[in-house]
Amino acid sequence: xxxxxxxxxxxxxxxxxxxxxxxxxxxxxxxxxxxxxxxxxxxxxxxxxxxxxxxxxxxxxxxxxxxxxxxxxxxxxxxxxxxxxxxxxxxxxxxxxxxxxxxxxxxxxxxxxxxxxxxxxxxxxxxxxxxxxxxxxxxxxxxxxxxxxxxxxxxxxxxxxxxxxxxxxxxxxxxxxxxxxxxxxxxxxxxxxxxxxxxxxxxxxxxxxxxxxxxxxxxxxxxxxxxxxxxxxxxxxxxxxxxxxxxxxxxxxxxxxxxxxxxxxxxxxxxxxxxxxxxxxxxxxxxxxxxxxxxxxxxxxxxxxxxxxxxxxxxxxxxxxxxxxxxxxxxxxxxxxxxxxxxxxxxxxxxxxxxxxxxxxxxxxxxxxxxxxxxxxxxxxxxxxxxxxxxxxxxxxxxxxxxxxxxxxxxxxxxxxxxxxxxxxxxxxxxxxxxxxxxxxxxxxxxxxxxxxxxxxxxxxxxxxxxxxxxxxxxxxxxxxxxxxxxxxxxxxxxxxxxxxxxxxxxxxxxxxxxxxxxxxxxxxxxxxxxxxxxxxxxxxxxxxxxxxxxxxxxxxxxxxxxxxxxxxxxxxxxxxxxxxxxxxxxxxxxxxxxxxxxxxxxxxxxxxxxxxxxxxxxxxxxxxxxxxxxxxxxxxxxxxxxxxxxxxxxxxxxxxxxxxxxxxxxxxx
Amino acid sequence: xxxxxxxxxxxxxxxxxxxxxxxxxxxxxxxxxxxxxxxxxxxxxxxxxxxxxxxxxxxxxxxxxxxxxxxxxxxxxxxxxxxxxxxxxxxxxxxxxxxxxxxxxxxxxxxxxxxxxxxxxxxxxxxxxxxxxxxxxxxxxxxxxxxxxxxxxxxxxxxxxxxxxxxxxxxxxxxxxxxxxxxxxxxxxxxxxxxxxxxxxxxxxxxxxxxxxxxxxxxxxxxxxxxxxxxxxxxxxxxxxxxxxxxxxxxx
Numbered sequence: 001x002x003x004x005x006x007x008x009x010x011x012x013x014x015x016x017x018x019x020x021x022x023x024x025x026x027x028x029x030x031x032x033x034x035x036x037x038x039x040x041x042x043x044x045x046x047x048x049x050x051x052x053x054x055x056x057x058x059x060x061x062x063x064x065x066x067x068x069x070x071x072x073x074x075x076x077x078x079x080x081x082x083x084x085x086x087x088x089x090x091x092x093x094x095x096x097x098x099x100x101x102x103x104x105x106x107x108x109x110x111x112x113x114x115x116x117x118x119x120x121x122x123x124x125x126x127x128x129x130x131x132x133x134x135x136x137x138x139x140x141x142x143x144x145x146x147x148x149x150x151x152x153x154x155x156x157x158x159x160x161x162x163x164x165x166x167x168x169x170x171x172x173x174x175x176x177x178x179x180x181x182x183x184x185x186x187x188x189x190x191x192x193x194x195x196x197x198x199x200x201x202x203x204x205x206x207x208x209x210x211x212x213x214x215x216x217x218x219x220x221x222x223x224x225x226x227x228x229x230x231x232x233x234x235x236x237x238x239x240x241x242x243x244x245x246x247x248x249x250x251x252x253x254x255x256x257x258x259x260x261x262x263x264x265x266x267x268x269x270x271x272x273x274x275x276x277x278x279x280x281x282x283x284x285x286x287x288x289x290x291x292x293x294x295x296x297x298x299x300x301x302x303x304x305x306x307x308x309x310x311x312x313x314x315x316x317x318x319x320x321x322x323x324x325x326x327x328x329x330x331x332x333x334x335x336x337x338x339x340x341x342x343x344x345x346x347x348x349x350x351x352x353x354x355x356x357x358x359x360x361x362x363x364x365x366x367x368x369x370x371x372x373x374x375x376x377x378x379x380x381x382x383x384x385x386x387x388x389x390x391x392x393x394x395x396x397x398x399x400x401x402x403x404x405x406x407x408x409x410x411x412x413x414x415x416x417x418x419x420x421x422x423x424x425x426x427x428x429x430x431x432x433x434x435x436x437x438x439x440x441x442x443x444x445x446x447x448x449x450x451x452x453x454x455x456x457x458x459x460x461x462x463x464x465x466x467x468x469x470x471x472x473x474x475x476x477x478x479x480x481x482x483x484x485x486x487x488x489x490x491x492x493x494x495x496x497x498x499x500x501x502x503x504x505x506x507x508x509x510x511x512x513x514x515x516x517x518x519x520x521x522x523x524x525x526x527x528x529x530x531x532x533x534x535x536x537x538x539x540x541x542x543x544x545x546x547x548x549x550x551x552x553x554x555x556x557x558x559x560x561x562x563x564x565x566x567x568x569x570x571x572x573x574x575x576x577x578x579x580x581x582x583x584x585x586x587x588x589x590x591x592x593x594x595x596x597x598x599x600x601x602x603x604x605x606x607x608x609x610x611x612x613x614x615x616x617x618x619x620x621x622x623x624x625x626x627x628x629x630x631x632x633x634x635x636x637x638x639x640x641x642x643x644x645x646x647x648x649x650x651x652x653x654x655x656x657x658x659x660x661x662x663x664x665x666x667x668x669x670x
Numbered sequence: 671x672x673x674x675x676x677x678x679x680x681x682x683x684x685x686x687x688x689x690x691x692x693x694x695x696x697x698x699x700x701x702x703x704x705x706x707x708x709x710x711x712x713x714x715x716x717x718x719x720x721x722x723x724x725x726x727x728x729x730x731x732x733x734x735x736x737x738x739x740x741x742x743x744x745x746x747x748x749x750x751x752x753x754x755x756x757x758x759x760x761x762x763x764x765x766x767x768x769x770x771x772x773x774x775x776x777x778x779x780x781x782x783x784x785x786x787x788x789x790x791x792x793x794x795x796x797x798x799x800x801x802x803x804x805x806x807x808x809x810x811x812x813x814x815x816x817x818x819x820x821x822x823x824x825x826x827x828x829x830x831x832x833x834x835x836x837x838x839x840x841x842x843x844x845x846x847x848x849x850x851x852x853x854x855x856x857x858x859x860x861x862x863x864x865x866x867x868x869x870x871x872x873x874x875x876x877x878x879x880x881x882x883x884x885x886x887x888x889x890x891x892x893x894x895x896x897x898x899x900x901x902x903x904x905x906x907x908x909x910x911x912x913x914x915x916x917x918x919x920x921x922x
Contacts, residue, residue, distance in 0.1 A: 492786055499790015501782055503771045507760045513722065514758040514829075518836050519746035519775040528782055 002138045007261040008254040013145045013214060014229075015253015016152035018278075019246045020207035021230035022237065023156065024200040029239055031172045031196035033093065034085050035430050037100040040227035041107030042201050043208030044220050046073055047123065048115040050209045051218050054124045065126055069205040077201030081194050088615045093429050094375050095615040098569050101375075104227075105566045106608025108220035109601045120219070123212035126151075130213065148210045155206060156246050159199075163242075172196050224559075228441055229278035231434060235285045252281055276445030283438035286431055287423040337483075341476060349475050350547075351587050356482040357547055359583025361540030362568045363489050363576065368533035369565070370574040371502055372526060373509035375433040377561050378420075378440035379537045384556030385413040386538025388453050391460035391551035402465035406542030410535045417534020421527040440558035448553050459550040482543060489536055490576045501528055563604065570610035572620025581622050671734055673698045673872050674840055679718050680727035681711075681896075688714045689725070689896045696840060699870045701862075703877060703887035703904065707917050710893040712876045713755065716844055719874075720752055721745050733839065747778075751833025751871075752842040757825045759817045765828060766813040769800040772835035800835065806868070807831045807861060823854035827861065834865060840872045841865075847879045855879060859886050880918065884908060892917065 021039055028036045050068035053059040080103070088096050124130075130144035141149075163169035171192045207230075208223060215222045229252060236248025256277055263274060273280070340352055361383050368376045389409035393400055424435040448454050464472040465481075472478045496502050504525045507515040512522055545551040567586055572578020589607075590600040610621065617624045674696040681689040688711045696702050704712055717723040719730055721742040729738050737745050760768055773796045784790055804810045807827045812820065820828060826846055833841055841862075847855040859882055865871050877883050883890060883904065890907045892900040894916045900907050907913055 495788040495790060496782070496785045499785030499788070500774055501785050501790070503767075503774065506762060507771050510760040510762065511758040513742075514754065514760065514832075516742040517720070517746050517750075517752045518772045518832060519743050519778070520771075521743045532782065 003261070004258070006139050007257045009139055009141060009145075009257070010260070011253040011255065011257020012250065013148040013253070014211070014256060015250040016148050017207045017211040017226060017249075018229040018233045018252055019249025020152055020155065020203045020210070021226055022233035022245045022249050023159065023242060024203035024207070025230055025234045026237060026239055026242060026245055027196050027200040027203070029234075032081070032085060032089070032193050034088070034096045035100060035434075036080075036200065037097075037227065038080065038103035038107055039200070039204040039230070040104060040223045041111065041220075042073065042076055042204040043211070043226060044108060044218070044223040045076065045111050045208070046205030047208035047212040047218050047223070048111055048120070051120055051123050051212065052115065055120075055122070061124075061126060061128065065209060068209055069202060073201040073205030074198035077197040077199075078194055080201075081197035082190075084612065085197075086190065086193065091615040092373075094369075094373060094433075095618065097375055097430055097433055098565075098614045099612050101377075101562060102566055102570075102608045102611025102614070104224075104608075105563055105611070106605045108223075109604045109608075112220065112601070113605075115218075120217045123215065123218050125213040126209060144213055151206065151210060152246075155203065156242070159203075160242065168192065168195060225275070225278070228282060228437070231437070232278050232282035232285060235282060235289060235434070238289070252278060255281070272446040272449050276442055279438050279442035279445055283435065283442050286427060286435040286438060340479070346475060349479060351591065352584075353475065353479045353482055353547055354544075355584040355587035356479065356486050357540055357543045357583070358564075358586050359580045360482070360486045360489055360543060361537050362564060362579040362582045362586075363486075363493050364533040364535075364537035364540070365565060365568040365573055366493055366576060366579045367496070367536060368529055369569065370572075370578075371497055371505045372529035372533070373505070374429075374526065374529070375565065376436045376530065376533065377433055377565060378436040378443070378558070379533070379564050380556050380558065380561035381440040381443045382413045382417055382534040382537035383541030383544065384443070384448070384553075385416050385534070386410050386541035387545040387551050387556060388448075388455075388460075388541075389413070389538070390542040391455065391462050391545055392452065394462050395455065395460050401467075402463060402546060403467065406465075406539065406546065409542040410539035413538020413541070414531045414535030416538075418527050418531035420534075421530035422523075424530075425523050425526050437558075440561050444553075444556075444558050448556075454551065454553050459552045461550055462545045463549070464546060478547065482547070485539070485543060486580070489539065490580070493536075493576055496532065501525065501532075505529055563607070566611045567607045568620075569614050570607050570621060572622040574619050575623055577626075578620050578622050672696070672731075673700075673733060674719075674874070675731040676715075676719060676728065677731070678728040679715065679725045679730070681714055681718055681723060681725045687896050689718065691728070692893065692896070692898050693728075694874075694891055694898075694901075696872050696874050698839070699866060699872050700889065701866060701873045701875070701887050703875045703883040703890040704893060705877060705880070705883055705890060705917065706893035709895075711896040712893055713844060714896075715893065716752075716842055716876060719842065720750060746775075746836060749837065749839035750842065751836055751838025751840070753826065753829040753833060753844060753846055755844045755848065757822065757829055759825060759828065761818055763817055764814050765809055765817055765820070766797075766800055766804065768817055768828060769803055769831055769835050770796055772832045773799055776836045803831045803834055806834075806865065808857075822849050823851075823858070826850065826858060830858075830861070830865075834869070834871070838871060840874060843873060843875050843877075845876055845878060847877060847882055855882055862886070880908070 021043060024039050024042075025036060028034050046068045049072050050064055053064035053067060054061065084099065085096065088099060125144045125147065127143050127147045130142065130147070132143045134141050134143065134146060163172070172195070207226065211222070211226060212218050230249070233245055233248035233252055236251070237243075237245030256274075259274055259277055340349070344352065361379065364379050364382065365376070368374055368379075386406070386409035389412045390402070390405045393405040393408060394402060420436070420439060424432045427435060449456075454460070464478060466472065470477055472481055504515070504520050507518075507520060508522055508525055516522060541556065544555055548555075564586075568579060568582045571582045571585060589603050593600055593602050613621070619627075672695050674694070676692070676694045678691040678693055679689050680687070680691055692711070692715060694702075694704070694715075704715070706712055714723065718725045718728075721737070721740060721744075725738075729736060731737070732745070732748055732750070735748060737748065740748075760771065763771070770792050774792075777796070801810070801813075804813055807830065809824060809827060809831065812824065817825070817828065830841070830843070830846070843862075846858060850858065862873055863886070866873065875883065875887060887904050889902060890900075890904045891898055892907060892910075892913050899916060900910045900913045908918065
């Protein structure tokens with residue numbers, strides 16, 4: 001029994017830190033409706049600042065702590081609120097999640113630009129003698145651990161007092177429902193919101209500084225792990241109850257302590273489960289924890305005041321311009337192909353081929369996010385299902401044609417996607433995205449290391465297919481194959497968008513109650529979307545392992561899944577061109593950075609920050625620029641033709657500048 | 671057989687009785703009104719009929735089928751159509767496409783494999799049916815315009831059209847005249863009457879516009895604080911003393 005309790009105590013410090021970050025998450029979620037994934041970066045930043053001041057510049061503890069947590073934290077929180085998330089209050093929840101995802105991707109690299117990637121070993125604690133041991137009954141706790149526990153209890157206690165007994169606490173709760181309506185009653189919603197953000201940042205910063213000494217060095221991956229565990233704790237608290245969130249964090253920490261002690265250390269599964277516990281916990285909580293099911297996204301009653309987002313460009317152009325664009329695209333492809341096939345050396349050939357394969361994977365994001373309006377953060381994992389299946393089949397059945405294994409891999413990925421969708425759908429919106437996040441990390445931590453998935457330490461080999469006389473071991477031939485596959489999938493995606501599934505998904509995105517009222521089954525449409533999306537990603541994954549000749553686990557890591565979403569969303573999640581451009585950009589941008597002498601990590605900064613434009617331009621950069629140039633060209637053409645005598649009924653009126661104006665002509669009130 | 675039979679619907683929200691054993695019937699092709707002061711529970715009742723809320727007690731039987739436990743989209747398939755208090759259109763489509771989605775849903779024969787083979791576009795039949803409905807609503811001139819460009823009155827009509835496309839046997843209209851002027855309200859009432867004549871659709875109307883209810887509904891129910899305080903032929907109900915003091919006002 002004493003052993004049991006001491007293992008629990010071992011896990012408590014982590015549990016406390018999870019709880020602190022989780023509380024930060026709940027604070028901004030409740031007051032601003034923003035699920036701030038970037039808290040991981042804020043924790044990292046505070047830990048980095050503390051390390052810098054204390055270990056590198058020898059500041060004393062109290063000033064260093066004060067600056068790292070109570071200055072840097074709130075300043076960053078204030079900036080995020082004031083200059084970014086405030087403008088997203090009426091944006092759909094997906095947009096806010098995309099923005100915080102962009103920050104999560106870009107943030108760590110920005111911090112590393114200043115802090116450096118190395119030279120941060122032995123992070124200091126916040127007390128003078130962290131290794132000193134204290135004895136309570138039969139149990140031993142270090143000063144470091146005790147400091148964490150005590151600080152957490154003080155912080156949470158203080159917060160609860162604030163909520164219960166202060167005006168600002170009540171105001172924070174009012175702002176959740178409708179910032180605009182709160183303002184109508186005279187409360188400065190902006191100020192209340194900023195306060196909540198700063199408070200949330202303090203909690204995250206505190207957690208960062210407290211947890212840093214529990215690791216070997218100050219590295220951003222540790223804080224990502226911290227975030228996911230915190231999400232699990234927040235889910236336990238149903239994203240609304242602070243005491244339950246605290247309890248969730250502590251339970252999670254305790255469970256980790258117990259698991260570390262009681263699980264056999266030999267088995268691969270156990271080795272994966274230990275770090276994978278928070279992910280598995282989050283996943284199971286999201287799927288089965290009862291309180292979450294009834295939760296609805298709060299809808300601002302005044303949100304209908306904003307104009308709707310512009311329709312995709314493809315629906316707005318005149319016929320002539322559409323044909324011209326298509327011809328132009330074909331010419332560009334022709335020239336590009338010539339260049340690629342006859343001028344490039346094998347290095348660049350490989351780059352372009354990878355670009356094409358990633359474009360195929362990215363089309364899966366076009367389906368689930370562009371069409372389905374859902375943010376799925378596990379597309380890399382679906383690709384992995386396809387890739388590993390291909391590799392395993394080739395390994396076990398050496399006479400099975402490689403192309404067939406790729407197809408089977410895609411089908412299996414589709415099944416996995418469909419199965420994941422069924423429980424995740426009840427959740428909807430942000431919970432579904434969190435479930436995909438949990439799935440990605442869980443799959444990577446627990447399943448990937450297993451022999452029957454990735455083949456263990458040595459990646460499985462995959463030969464190139466041989467179809468009749470064509471041996472795709474030739475890189476050029478394989479590139480042709482990849483292009484054919486990409487073209488086929490693109491066409492399929494366009495057909496689906498024009499067809500029933502696409503229309504149902506568009507209706508659901510616009511108004512789920514209205515769609516249900518005409519008999520559309522929301523669950524079926526979304527399961528179809530995720531299954532199709534997973535299948536496409538799986539197909540790409542199979543192509544990827546075949547291209548490289550090995551099923552390397554690195555290709556399918558969860559962080560890639562996050563980065564994929566960010567790239568596609570920045571460039572254009574709603575169109576096939578967006579996905580294709582994203583695939584090529586993913587491969588070519590690092591080369592470009594290399595050419596101008598910047599490190600490859602700048603791509604995370606660039607695309608991560610690019611995702612911040614999603615709220616204003618959900619159609620992405622490509623479509624936005626296309627619309628602008630088309631509007632410009634159409635304007636030129638119209639001016640050449642001379643002013644029209646009357647607008648024929650049913651024809652779109654000439655857009656006067658911003659395409660959005662063209663779709664919103666107001667009917668005169670008679 | 672009665673088309674809609676709601677028996678003893680009871681709905682509580684954390685101790686507050688929003689609806690207390692409310693019963694209501696609608697016959698085929700009938701035009702029925704549901705009136706009452708704000709907060710009486712009219713929209714709550716609607717939402718219980720439609721499946722968006724689960725009542726604590728009571729049954730809803732539609733066309734002989736007990737639909738009390740069915741999800742929203744299944745009720746729609748059985749013949750419920752509805753409009754919303756705040757218009758909920760599928761933004762980003764044209765008026766015609768809007769109706770086509772509803773028509774496709776009615777047919778229920780959209781499958782993924784058909785989409786993949788590019789057989790997912792609108793068929794001639796679907797187009798013909800939506801043209802018919804557009805004519806009926808007087809929206810034929812706006813067929814290719816984006817829905818965001820419609821005025822409120824026309825948006826309401828489009829919502830009605832969308833509900834009709836699913837072959838609704840019963841239309842549930844939630845304050846359709848709110849935000850419309852007299853002419854638009856009269857035009858809407860006229861369209862609904864025509865729909866009833868052409869297609870035999872029954873209508874259950876929640877309304878504040880007493881004139882519209884009087885001219886339009888054969889029977890009316892009155893709800894106050896979650897309880898039915900009167901029901902019967904509209905003229906009788908309108909002159910009932912209890913109804914006057916609770917809602918209509920005592921000025922004759």
